[in-house]
Amino acid sequence: MAxxxxxxxxxxxxxxAGPNPSLEKPLGEGGDLLHxxxxxxxxxxxxxxxSGGEANADSEVLEESVRTTGAVVMGRRMFSGGEGPWGxxxxxxxxxxxxxxxxxxxxxxxxxxxxxLVMEGGTSFEFVTDGIEAALERAKAAAGDKxxxxxxxxxxxxxxxxxxxxxxLQIHVAPVLLGEGTSLFDxxxxxxxxxxxxxVIASPSVTHLxxxxxxxxx
Amino acid sequence: MAxxxxxxxxxxxxxxAGPNPSLEKPLGEGGDLLHxxxxxxxxxxxxxxxSGGEANADSEVLEESVRTTGAVVMGRRMFSGGEGPWGxxxxxxxxxxxxxxxxxxxxxxxxxxxxxLVMEGGTSFEFVTDGIEAALERAKAAAGDKxxxxxxxxxxxxxxxxxxxxxxLQIHVAPVLLGEGTSLFDxxxxxxxxxxxxxVIASPSVTHLxxxxxxxxx
Numbered sequence: 074m075a076x077x078x079x080x081x082x083x084x085x086x087x088x089x090a091g092p093n094p095s096l097e098k099p100l101g102e103g104g105d106l107l108h109x110x111x112x113x114x115x116x117x118x119x120x121x122x123x124s125g126g127e128a129n130a131d132s133e134v135l136e137e138s139v140r141t142t143g144a145v146v147m148g149r150r151m152f153s154g155g156e157g158p159w160g161x162x163x164x165x166x167x168x169x170x171x172x173x174x175x176x177x178x179x180x181x182x183x184x185x186x187x188x189x190l191v192m193e194g195g196t197s198f199e200f201v202t203d204g205i206e207a208a209l210e211r212a213k214a215a216a217g218d219k220x221x222x223x224x225x226x227x228x229x230x231x232x233x234x235x236x237x238x239x240x241x242l243q244i245h246v247a248p249v250l251l252g253e254g255t256s257l258f259d260x261x262x263x264x265x266x267x268x269x270x271x272x273v274i275a276s277p278s279v280t281h282l283x284x285x286x287x288x289x290x291x
Numbered sequence: 292m293a294x295x296x297x298x299x300x301x302x303x304x305x306x307x308a309g310p311n312p313s314l315e316k317p318l319g320e321g322g323d324l325l326h327x328x329x330x331x332x333x334x335x336x337x338x339x340x341x342s343g344g345e346a347n348a349d350s351e352v353l354e355e356s357v358r359t360t361g362a363v364v365m366g367r368r369m370f371s372g373g374e375g376p377w378g379x380x381x382x383x384x385x386x387x388x389x390x391x392x393x394x395x396x397x398x399x400x401x402x403x404x405x406x407x408l409v410m411e412g413g414t415s416f417e418f419v420t421d422g423i424e425a426a427l428e429r430a431k432a433a434a435g436d437k438x439x440x441x442x443x444x445x446x447x448x449x450x451x452x453x454x455x456x457x458x459x460l461q462i463h464v465a466p467v468l469l470g471e472g473t474s475l476f477d478x479x480x481x482x483x484x485x486x487x488x489x490x491v492i493a494s495p496s497v498t499h500l501x502x503x504x505x506x507x508x509x
Contacts (some may be wrong), residue, residue, distance in 0.1 A: 085462065085502070086476035087305035091483065103483025234468075244303065246464075248488040248502055250452075252481035258304035263470035265309065265321025270466040273493035280491050280500060284303070284466055 075216060076240030077209065079223040079230050080138050081257065082107040082279070083244050088254035089227045094150075099168060106249045110278035111135060120174040130276050138243070143216025145175050146208050148229040149183040152198065166190060167198060178215040180208045182229060205232050227257045234290060235261060242268070242284045264291050293434060294458030295427065297441040297448050298356050299475065300325040300497070301462050306472035307445045312368075317386060324467045328496035329353060338392040348494050356461070361437025362430040363393050364423075366447040367401040370416065384408060385416060396433040398426045400447060423450050445475045452508060453479060460486070460502045482509050 083089055084107055091101030098104065111117045115126035116136040126132065153165035167173055172193040179198050182205065190198040201208040212221040223230055223239065233239045244257075268284035275281070301307055302325055309319030316322065329335040333344035334354040344350065371383035385391055385408075394413040401418050408416040419426040430439040441448055441457065451457045462475075486502035493499070 085460075085486065085500070086479065087474075106483055106485060242303075246500065248486040249483060250476065250479060250481065250486065250508075251483045252479040256305075258468065261304065261468060261470040263468065265324055265467060265469045267324060268303065268466040268468065270493075270495055270498070273491065273498050275488075275491035275493075277488055280488070280498070282303070282464065282498060290468075 075143070075213075075218050075220050077213075077223065077233065077238055078142075078220045078241040078243060079225075079233070079239055080243045081223075081225050081227075081230060081245065082111070082247055083257045084247055084249045084251045084254075086250045086252065087256050087258065088251040089225060089230075089257040090255040091251050092253040092255075094255075101254050103249070103251050104254070106251070107245075107247045110245065110247065110276065113278065117174075120176070121169075122172060122174075130274055131279060131281075134243075134245075134274055134281050138222070139176070141220050142177060142222040143219025144177050144212040145179040145222045145224050146205075146212050146229065146233075147179060147181055147224040148226050149181055149185075151224060151226050151229075152179075152181045152183075166192070172196070178212070179224075180212045180215075182208050205229075205236060205238070209233070209238055227255050227259070230257065231259065231261060234258075234286070235263060237288060237290050239286050239290075241271075242282075242286060244282045244284075246280045246282060248279070266290055293361070293431075293436050293438050295431075295441065295451065295456055296360075296438045296459040296461060297443075297451070297457055298461045299441075299443050299445075299448060299463065300329070300465055301475045302465055302467045302469045302472075304468045304470065305474050305476065306469040307443060307448075307475040308473040309469050310471040312473075319472050321467070321469050322472070324469070325463075325465045328463065328465065328494065331496065335392075338394070339387075340390060340392075348492055349497060349499075352463075352492055352499050356440070357394075359438050360395060360440040361434025362395050363397040363440045363442050364426050364430050364447065364451075365397060365399055365442040366444050367399055367403075369442060369444050369447075370397075370399045370401075384410070387414075390414070396430070397442075398430045398433075400426050423447075423454060423456070427451070427456055445473050445477070448475065449477065449479060452476075452504070453481060455506060455508050457504050457508075459489075460500075460504060462500045462502075464498045464500060466497070484508050
C-alpha cells in the first residue's frame with residue numbers, strides 16, 4: 074500500500090544536520106558524517122551519476138527507497154539553502170545540478186511562488202505555497218501507487234508527523250555524536266506515542282530503523 | 292577488557308525519561324514506555340525478584356549486562372528522586388526496596404555525604420561527594436575485572452562522556468516518541484565524533500545499539 078514515508082539520516086544524539094549550515098556546508102558542520110554510509114553505497118552513487126561504491130545492504134536500502142518512491146516533498150531550505158530577508162534566490166535550481174538524483178516530481182514547500190522547474194532525468198521541482206496538506210495532495214496524485222517520500226528537513230518531518238499525515242518513518246542512525254545542530258524531532262510536544270517497529274537492517278556504517286506510525290499522533 | 296559502559300533506554304526522539312518526573316512517576320510521563328521491553332524480559336523480572344517473563348533476545352542482553360557489571364555509578368536523582376532545597380531525604384533507601392536489582396556496589400554521585408547503605412542481595416549504596424572521577428575510581432576498584440556500568444540519569448552520562456571517561460555506549464532504542472522529557476544527549480557541545488558501531492540486536496520491542504567511544508571526545 075502506498076503511503077507517506079520519511080527517510081532521513083540522524084546522528085545518535087538526534088541531529089539531522091550539523092550546526093551553522095552555509096552555502097559551502099549545506100549539511101552544517103559535521104553533517105557529512107550523517108551521510109557517509111550513503112556516499113559509499115553503489116546505488117547512491119548511481120543515482121547521482123557517479124560510478125563505483127559498494128553493493129552492500131545500505132545500497133539495497135537506498136535502491137528500495139528509490140524504487141518505491143513516486144514523488145518527493147521537501148522544504149525550501151533543503152532545495153536551495155538558507156533564506157534571507159530578500160526571499161529565496163529565484164534563479165536557484167537546487168543543490169544537485171541539472172540532473173538531480175530524484176528522477177520523480179519533487180514538491181518544494183515555500184512561501185514564494187515560482188514556475189515549475191523541469192530538470193533532466195525525470196526530476197521536476199514544483200513550488201507549493203498553500204501548505205503541507207496541499208503539497209501532499211499534489212505529491213500523492215503524482216506518485217500514483219508508489220510512496221510519497223518526505224526528504225526533509227527536520228521541520229518538514231515534524232510538521233507532517235504532528236499533523237498525523239506520516240505513515241512510516243525510516244531513520245538511518247549514523248554512529249556519530251554531532252553535539253549540536255538541527256534536531257530531527259526536537260521537542261514535538263505530542264502525547265507519548267508507541268510506534269510499530271517493522272524492520273531493522275544494520276551495517277557497520279549505519280542502522281536503518283523502520284517504523285509504522287499509528288494514526289493517533291496528537 | 293573491563294571498561295566503563297553506559298546502558299540506557301532512549302526513545303526514538305532522544306529522551307531518557309518523560310516530562311514531569313515525580314515520586315509517583317519517577318520516569319516521568321510516558322517514561323514507562325521506554326522500559327516495557329525490560330519489564331517483559333525474564334532476566335529483568337528475575338533480578339527484581341519476580342517470576343515469569345520472556346526468555347528472549349532482550350532478556351539475553353540484560354543477562355549479559357548483569358553478568359559483565361562489577362559496579363554501578365548513578366546520579367542522586369536516580370537513587371531517590373527529585374531534590375528539594377532541603378537536600379535529599381536522609382532516610383531514602385532507593386526506589387528498589389530492600390533487595391535492589393544491582394547485586395553489586397553502587398556509587399551514588401551526590402552533594403550530601405552519607406554513610407554507606409548495605410542492602411540485601413549484594414547491593415550497597417556508597418555516596419560520593421568528590422566528583423565523577425573519584426566515583427569512577429572507587430567503582431573501578433570495586434568492579435575488579437568487570438565493567439563499571441553508568442546507570443544514569445542523562446546528566447551523569449553526559450558528564451562522563453564529555454570527560455572522555457566512557458568506553459562503551461549501549462543504547463536501547465524504544466519504538467516510541469515521547470515528545471518531551473529529559474534528553475539523553477541533549478546538546479553536548481562537543482566536536483562531532485564518530486563512534487564504532489560494534490553490535491545491533493533487534494526485537495519487535497527495542498533495538499539494542501552498541502558503540503565503542505574513541506578516546507578523543509572534546
